Amino acid sequence: MDALFSKIEAFDTITIFRHIAADADALGAQFGLKTWIQETYPNKKVFALGNDTGPKANLFPPIDVARDDQIQHSLAIILDTANAARIDDSRWKSAAYKIKIDHHIFVDAYADEEYIEDRKGATCEILADMFQKKGLCLSKTCAEYLYGGLIADTLQFSIQATTPEMLRCGAYLVEQGVDVAKVNEQNFSKSWKEFEFETYIRTHYTLMDECIAYIIVHPSDYERYDLTLNQAKEKVYALSKVHEFQAWALFIETGQEQGESVYNGSLRSKNIEINDIAMSYNGGGHRFACGVKGLKEKDIQSLLQDLSKRMRKEKS
Ligand SMILES: [Mn+2]
Numbered sequence: 001m002d003a004l005f006s007k008i009e010a011f012d013t014i015t016i017f018r019h020i021a022a023d024a025d026a027l028g029a030q031f032g033l034k035t036w037i038q039e040t041y042p043n044k045k046v047f048a049l050g051n052d053t054g055p056k057a058n059l060f061p062p063i064d065v066a067r068d069d070q071i072q073h074s075l076a077i078i079l080d081t082a083n084a085a086r087i088d089d090s091r092w093k094s095a096a097y098k099i100k101i102d103h104h105i106f107v108d109a110y111a112d113e114e115y116i117e118d119r120k121g122a123t124c125e126i127l128a129d130m131f132q133k134k135g136l137c138l139s140k141t142c143a144e145y146l147y148g149g150l151i152a153d154t155l156q157f158s159i160q161a162t163t164p165e166m167l168r169c170g171a172y173l174v175e176q177g178v179d180v181a182k183v184n185e186q187n188f189s190k191s192w193k194e195f196e197f198e199t200y201i202r203t204h205y206t207l208m209d210e211c212i213a214y215i216i217v218h219p220s221d222y223e224r225y226d227l228t229l230n231q232a233k234e235k236v237y238a239l240s241k242v243h244e245f246q247a248w249a250l251f252i253e254t255g256q257e258q259g260e261s262v263y264n265g266s267l268r269s270k271n272i273e274i275n276d277i278a279m280s281y282n283g284g285g286h287r288f289a290c291g292v293k294g295l296k297e298k299d300i301q302s303l304l305q306d307l308s309k310r311m312r313k314e315k316s
Helices: 002-010 024-040 068-072 090-094 123-133 140-153 164-175 180-188 192-204 219-223 229-239 275-279 297-315
Strands: 013-018 045-048 075-079 097-102 113-116 206-208 212-217 247-257 260-269 289-295
Touching (some): 002 075, 002 097, 002 113, 013 068, 024 045, 024 075, 024 123, 024 140, 045 068, 068 090, 123 140, 140 180, 192 212, 192 219, 192 229, 212 229, 212 297, 229 247, 229 260, 260 297, 275 289, 275 297, 289 297
Parallel strands (some): 013 045, 013 075, 075 097, 097 113
Antiparallel strands (some): 247 260, 260 289
């Protein structure tokens, strides 16, 4: 990681990118890193870029505006994004030098330098770990951005990827002044309408093989709760934390193709790896939490069969 710090030192302009449909980890990493660079090097120009800010945008400052020539002369740091197609703002390609920092399972190499730690729970964890190892003091603002992403992606330090190192990163960030209760509230409390939509999910899901819970959602199902597609998609967790459920999934209609509905899906598994299944349906992500896209109804049924086979195999 020392090469990253020397690159940051070498460039006057730094652009920070992340994935489309930004979540708290992508934005937390983006603004955490931006804050640290700006506080450390007040004369550098730092831009946090991307158009699709996602449901957590209200917790962060507005996205910056950069001219094409500024990007061309910049060091681009691309966070939390496994494949080039998912980078929000295609101008990353024109940057003078590109560094990827990510915790997803490897998809494609698109940067000049790539730091991938797919056993880490969050990109914010990778950054916090890096700052901690350098013995740096962070501002409260910087630490809270990183802590927010860390607890969001790790579901408050409760996922399979949770390690002593992760908890030490959390402790380090709290030492920098994080208001733990406030950041938890910001990331995990919900509006009444979101709560009502979760109730909808829990009363309309289908249970398969007594261990796979899933729901297929159409725009009319979430629009009546004033939710956007990205907000609705996150609610897959409404089916989590049930003893009997080994895997759960939410499929959401994203449009129509030749008169047929097309869906994206979020898949979760308690402790059986399923990311290879996601990969065979235009998806990927993490071992126990992944996404799929561009599915027709028949693909959903076939994916569910694959999940069912996997769960049965592991049980026997
Ligand atoms: Mn992430």
